[in-house]
Every structure is written in structure tokens, then in C-alpha cells.
Amino acid sequence: MEIVVLIKPIPEAESRLRATPDGRGPEPEGIKFVLAGYDESAVEQALLLKESLPGSSVHAVSFGPARCEETLRAAIALGADRATWVEGPPEGSDDPVLAARALAATLQTVPHDLVLGGKQAGDDEEGIVPGAIAELLGIPSFGYVTDLRSSGPSGLTFLRPTEAGVEQWEAPLPCVVGLQQAWNDPRSAKLPNILKSRKAPILKVDWPTTSTALALEAKPRSIGEKFELPAPRTGAKMIEFKTPEEAAEKLVRLLREEAKVFP
Amino acid sequence: MTPTVLVLAETSGGLLTGPTKEAIGVARTLAGSDGSVAAVTMGGPSALEALASFGLKEVWMADVPPEAATSGAVAALAAHAADESRAALVLLGGTTFGRDVTGRLAVRWGAAAATGVTEVAITGPEEVHVRRPVYGGRATESRRLVGPRTVIALRPHAFAEAAASAGTPTVHALDRSVIPVTEGAARRRSLAPAEPGSGPSLSDATIVVSGGRGMRAAENFHLIEELAQSLGAAVGASRAVTDAGWRPTSFQVGQTGRAVSPQLYIAVGISGAIQHVVGMVSSRTIVAINTDPSAPIFKVADYGLVGDALTILPALTREVRKVRGLPAN
Numbered sequence: 001m002e003i004v005v006l007i008k009p010i011p012e013a014e015s016r017l018r019a020t021p022d023g024r025g026p027e028p029e030g031i032k033f034v035l036a037g038y039d040e041s042a043v044e045q046a047l048l049l050k051e052s053l054p055g056s057s058v059h060a061v062s063f064g065p066a067r068c069e070e071t072l073r074a075a076i077a078l079g080a081d082r083a084t085w086v087e088g089p090p091e092g093s094d095d096p097v098l099a100a101r102a103l104a105a106t107l108q109t110v111p112h113d114l115v116l117g118g119k120q121a122g123d124d125e126e127g128i129v130p131g132a133i134a135e136l137l138g139i140p141s142f143g144y145v146t147d148l149r150s151s152g153p154s155g156l157t158f159l160r161p162t163e164a165g166v167e168q169w170e171a172p173l174p175c176v177v178g179l180q181q182a183w184n185d186p187r188s189a190k191l192p193n194i195l196k197s198r199k200a201p202i203l204k205v206d207w208p209t210t211s212t213a214l215a216l217e218a219k220p221r222s223i224g225e226k227f228e229l230p231a232p233r234t235g236a237k238m239i240e241f242k243t244p245e246e247a248a249e250k251l252v253r254l255l256r257e258e259a260k261v262f263p
Numbered sequence: 264m265t266p267t268v269l270v271l272a273e274t275s276g277g278l279l280t281g282p283t284k285e286a287i288g289v290a291r292t293l294a295g296s297d298g299s300v301a302a303v304t305m306g307g308p309s310a311l312e313a314l315a316s317f318g319l320k321e322v323w324m325a326d327v328p329p330e331a332a333t334s335g336a337v338a339a340l341a342a343h344a345a346d347e348s349r350a351a352l353v354l355l356g357g358t359t360f361g362r363d364v365t366g367r368l369a370v371r372w373g374a375a376a377a378t379g380v381t382e383v384a385i386t387g388p389e390e391v392h393v394r395r396p397v398y399g400g401r402a403t404e405s406r407r408l409v410g411p412r413t414v415i416a417l418r419p420h421a422f423a424e425a426a427a428s429a430g431t432p433t434v435h436a437l438d439r440s441v442i443p444v445t446e447g448a449a450r451r452r453s454l455a456p457a458e459p460g461s462g463p464s465l466s467d468a469t470i471v472v473s474g475g476r477g478m479r480a481a482e483n484f485h486l487i488e489e490l491a492q493s494l495g496a497a498v499g500a501s502r503a504v505t506d507a508g509w510r511p512t513s514f515q516v517g518q519t520g521r522a523v524s525p526q527l528y529i530a531v532g533i534s535g536a537i538q539h540v541v542g543m544v545s546s547r548t549i550v551a552i553n554t555d556p557s558a559p560i561f562k563v564a565d566y567g568l569v570g571d572a573l574t575i576l577p578a579l580t581r582e583v584r585k586v587r588g589l590p591a592n
């Protein structure tokens with residue numbers, strides 16, 4: 001099975017977020033970007049599938065600025081066989097539909113039985129890319145997937161928890177899957193593999209190539225205008241009490257009368 | 264400007280879902296007095312009845328069994344309805360289904376798109392502004408969506424549900440031949456319905472009660488569940504709890520679990536490690552119960568109780584039941 005896994009560098013969880021000086025977007029300066037969250041799960045899932053199906057390969061693909069290269073190297077260190085960086089526009093763009101168009105233009109030229117991604121990116125949380133890519137490639141797509149398994153050479157089974165309950169699906173290949181699953185302990189890379197990944201070749205598809213292929217669609221249509229952080233929390237109001245009953249009564253009163261969040 | 268706003272309507276048990284009613288409410292506001300609100304549904308005649316009671320003028324209808332309702336099939340039909348209704352904007356509820364369709368529909372219909380939207384305004388002939396939480400609720404962004412067509416999935420619970428208003432819609436049948444043949448091979452094999460008594464799921468819940476290692480043992484975790492039940496809340500857990508196997512990983516809140524942003528989050532016996540906090544810090548009101556007054560969780564909480572969870576929880580559950588008029592149990 002030729003597995004493509006889509007990854008996006010996102011700020012590590014502990015990052016202190018702030019806005020750019022013009023206030024329009026998050027400031028990338030001083031932030032460590034990593035392979036994390038649902039994308040990390042997607043890489044883990046891709047590797048598990050590869051291990052269960054001899055002859056399979058994993059191809060990591062990332063769209064965006066130059067920092068994608070480092071995230072792709074992280075995927076290689078974990079076991080991806082090859083990597084492609086689809087360069088974004090020089091002025092930057094975080095339009096998920098544009099990202100999907102750029103990625104699909106590249107995927108059209110590489111083998112892909114299964115395209116795996118996180119159900120959404122850990123930063124913008126749009127969840128638009130997997131479905132949009134599938135529509136562009138003309139293949140089925142399934143978001144919010146857990147328990148993905150291959151059922152022979154040309155099909156998959158998986159679960160999907162929805163508001164109504166847990167659905168069980170059978171799907172043909174090729175298709176696109178957005179993963180909901182988050183492993184607590186996805187494998188970590190071994191040091192020799194990290195060192196090797198630094199020299200691994202990464203194929204670059206430059207923006208002029210993509211932009212020519214996309215023609216009129218190469219312009220973002222979703223544009224960030226303002227990035228705001230909430231006022232920092234100032235610490236809890238501590239509730240004094242002598243008995244558990246007093247604690248309960250005081251808390252319920254505050255939730256009803258002050259916070260107004262009591263059901 | 265007289266925009267037509269098209270709502271992709273979902274039904275459950277013959278009734279419109281909450282997120283669909285929220286989308287109809289937003290659509291009415293956006294369409295204003297001179298615009299109109301239409302709907303497209305895959306639910307067949309039973310959905311039609313539900314839609315009629317919400318005053319929609321026109322309904323595009325297909326009868327696609329849930330077993331075959333892939334995002335590709337639904338997007339194709341919805342794009343067709345959007346063309347026929349000459350809509351400028353398609354709104355979807357923020358359900359798994361709605362969010363799954365958004366990206367496909369955006370491409371199929373040639374639209375700009377956004378999901379998880381908490382505010383939306385039409386600001387020009389080819390311009391819509393949205394606001395949406397990002398980074399697990401740690402920040403909020405405003406985006407401008409440009410072009411003649413826009414697809415937006417709303418965030419659940421961010422808007423009020425539309426009130427019912429009688430009407431008799433004009434019905435247009437959708438031609439299923441627009442569904443790509445490649446969609447035919449995918450099949451939903453079964454649906455294990457959510458257990459009626461199991462309470463809301465973590466990501467939908469307006470209240471979450473989470474327990475950590477401070478619950479001391481798996482045998483005590485029922486105290487968390489009883490409080491959750493009295494509040495109609497979902498149950499969450501820290502990773503210490505899921506790692507210890509007290510509860511499955513699907514309960515885990517945090518960096519490697521679910522990100523939640525309910526109205527009320529009650530953290531019990533949870534220290535407040537950053538990997539937990541990133542998954543719940545955007546909750547509107549946070550309560551922490553912990554024996555250690557210097558636990559970091561008190562820095563992100565709004566209300567703090569320093570004390571033993573094992574004695575406070577039963578008292579709290581009793582008080583909640585009393586105030587809500589529920590029988591003591």
C-alpha cells in the first residue's frame with residue numbers, strides 16, 4: 001500500500017502564543033514548531049499499516065513555509081520512507097482550501113492508495129484539508145476516524161464516533177482519511193535515525209510550479225485579519241469552608257449566582 | 264443585497280438536530296428581511312416535515328440512506344442544491360457530519376470555507392467575516408472570506424437555536440446521479456447508538472467533570488461519574504488516570520487526548536500539568552478541587568477548593584441534586 005501522510009508543523013504545546021506586530025496572525029518568531037497532535041497520530045497509524053502490510057511505503061508530505069522541512073525530517077526519523085515539501089506562497093497563507101489545492105496538485109503526480117492526515121491541524125483546527133483534497137482527487141474521504149484497519153489489499157475498515165453513536169464503515173482504496181485518534185505514546189525516533197534523517201533527501205515542489213498549476217485558484221480566499229489572546233487568568237477565587245457541606249453549598253451558590261453556569 | 268442562505272439540515276429520529284436549528288437561526292439573521300433561507304436535506308420525507316415547522320420557503324431534498332451518506336455524496340448533492348437555489352452562503356451545523364462535508368463542499372462548489380465559527384457577518388457583496396477559536400481555544404482569530412460563495416460550519420452551542428415558525432416549503436427533488444460513482448463502494452456497516460444514559464460526549468458537553476490521580480483509586484472514580492450525572496455533564500480524566508487504566512483513553516483531556524471548551528470544567532484531584540491544561544484552559548468557568556493549595560491547577564481555575572475530593576464530591580453531588588430538584592440517590 002502506498003501511504004501518503006499529510007503533516008503540518010505546529011507550535012509545541014508549551015509555546016507562549018502572541019500576535020504578529022500587525023495583529024493579523026500568530027507570531028512564528030521564537031516558537032518551536034513540531035510534529036504533534038493528530039498529525040503525530042497519523043504518522044504512527046501510517047507506520048503501523050506499513051508494518052502490517054509488507055511492501056508498503058510511507059510518504060510524508062507537508063505544505064507551507066520552509067519550517068516544513070524539519071517536520072518532514074521528524075517523520076523520516078520515525079520511519080517514513082520519503083518526504084515532499086510543497087512550498088507555500090512567499091507572503092504566507094493559512095487558507096486551508098488553498099493548502100488542499102496545492103497538496104492535491106502534488107498528490108496527483110505521486111502514487112497514493114491511502115492519504116492519511118489528522119482530523120484537523122493542531123493550530124487552526126479547520127479540518128478542511130482532508131475532504132478538500134479528496135474532492136480534488138475524486139476519491140472518497142472520511143474524517144474523525146478511529147480504529148483504522150486494512151481489510152485486504154483494496155479496502156479499509158474503521159470506526160467513527162458521531163453524536164448519534166459509533167459508526168462502523170468499510171471503504172475502498174484509494175481514499176483520504178482524517179484521524180481522530182491520538183495515541184498516548186506514539187513511538188519516538190531513535191537517535192541514529194534522527195541523525196540519518198538530517199541528511200535524508202527531501203523533494204521540494206516550489207511555489208512557482210504549484211502556482212502555475214493552480215492558475216486562478218492560487219490566491220487565498222480565507223485571510224487572517226486579527227489574532228487575539230484572552231486576558232490571562234488571574235488565579236482562582238479560593239472558597240473557605242469548614243465542612244464538605246459548606247464547601248458544596250458555597251460552590252453551587254457561586255456557580256449559580258456569580259458565574260451563571262449552573263445547569 | 265438579498266442573499267439566499269442555504270442550510271444543510273440534519274435530522275435525528277425525524278427531528279432537526281440542535282446544531283441544525285442553530286444554523287437556521289444564524290441563516291435567518293444573515294438573510295435579514297429581504298434575503299431568504301433555504302435548506303437541503305438527505306433525510307427524505309421525514310426531514311421535510313421537521314423543516315416545514317421552521318418556516319423555510321424552499322427545501323432541496325434527497326433520500327440518501329445513512330449507510331451511503333458519505334461526505335462525497337452529500338457534498339455533491341449539497342453543491343447542486345446550492346447552485347439551484349443561487350445561494351451565496353451555505354451553513355452547516357458543527358457536527359461530525361457537518362464538519363466532514365465542509366472541505367469537500369467548498370471545493371465542489373468553488374467556495375471559501377471556515378469551520379468552528381462562533382461569529383459570522385456578511386460585510387460586503389463578496390465578503391464574509393468570521394471569528395473562530397484556534398489552538399484549542401487558547402486564541403481567537405478573525406478571518407475574511409472572499410468571493411461570491413462561502414461555506415461555513417458553525418461551532419456547536421455558539422448560537423441560539425431558531426424558534427419554530429409554521430410554513431409550507433416548496434420542495435425540489437435532488438437528482439442522485441450527481442453523486443460520483445467512486446462513492447458507491449463505501450458503506451456504513453453498523454451504528455452502535457450512543458447509550459441513552461451515557462450522558463453527552465466530551466466534545467459536545469456544556470459541562471465536564473474530570474478526575475485525576477487525586478481520586479486515589481479506580482474504585483473512587485464513581486464519585487466523579489455521580490457528580491457528572493447530577494449536572495448532566497460528560498466525564499473526563501487526566502492522563503494519570505487513563506495510563507493507570509482506571510478509565511479508557513477516550514476519557515483523556517489534554518494535549519494527547521481531547522481538547523474541550525465547555526461552559527463549566529470541574530477538575531478534581533488534577534495537578535494542572537501543562538499537557539492537561541492546554542486541553543481545557545479555554546473552558547468558560549473552571550473549578551479546581553485539590554488537597555494541595557500550591558497545585559498549578561489553581562492558577563488557571565476561577566474557583567478553588569482546597570480539600571479532600573473523596574469527602575467533598577459526595578457533598579457536592581447531594582447539593583447539586585437538591586438545588587436541581589433531583590431525587591437524592
Ligand SMILES: Cc1cc2nc3c(=O)[nH]c(=O)nc-3n(C[C@H](O)[C@H](O)[C@H](O)COP(=O)(O)OP(=O)(O)OC[C@H]3O[C@@H](n4cnc5c(N)ncnc54)[C@H](O)[C@@H]3O)c2cc1C
Nearest residue numbers: 475476477501502503517518519520532533534539554572
Ligand atoms: C508528551 C506528553 C503528553 C501528555 N499528554 C497529557 C494529556 O493529554 N492529558 C493529561 O492529563 N496529561 C498529559 N500528560 C501528563 C501530564 O504531564 C501529567 O503527568 C498528568 O496530567 C498528571 O495527571 P494528574 O494531574 O491526574 O496527576 P498528578 O500530577 O499526580 O496530580 C494529582 C493531584 O491530585 C491531588 N490530590 C491527591 N489526593 C487528593 C485528594 N484526596 N483530593 C483532592 N486532590 C488530591 C494532588 O495534590 C495532585 O495535585 C502528558 C505528558 C507528556 C510528557
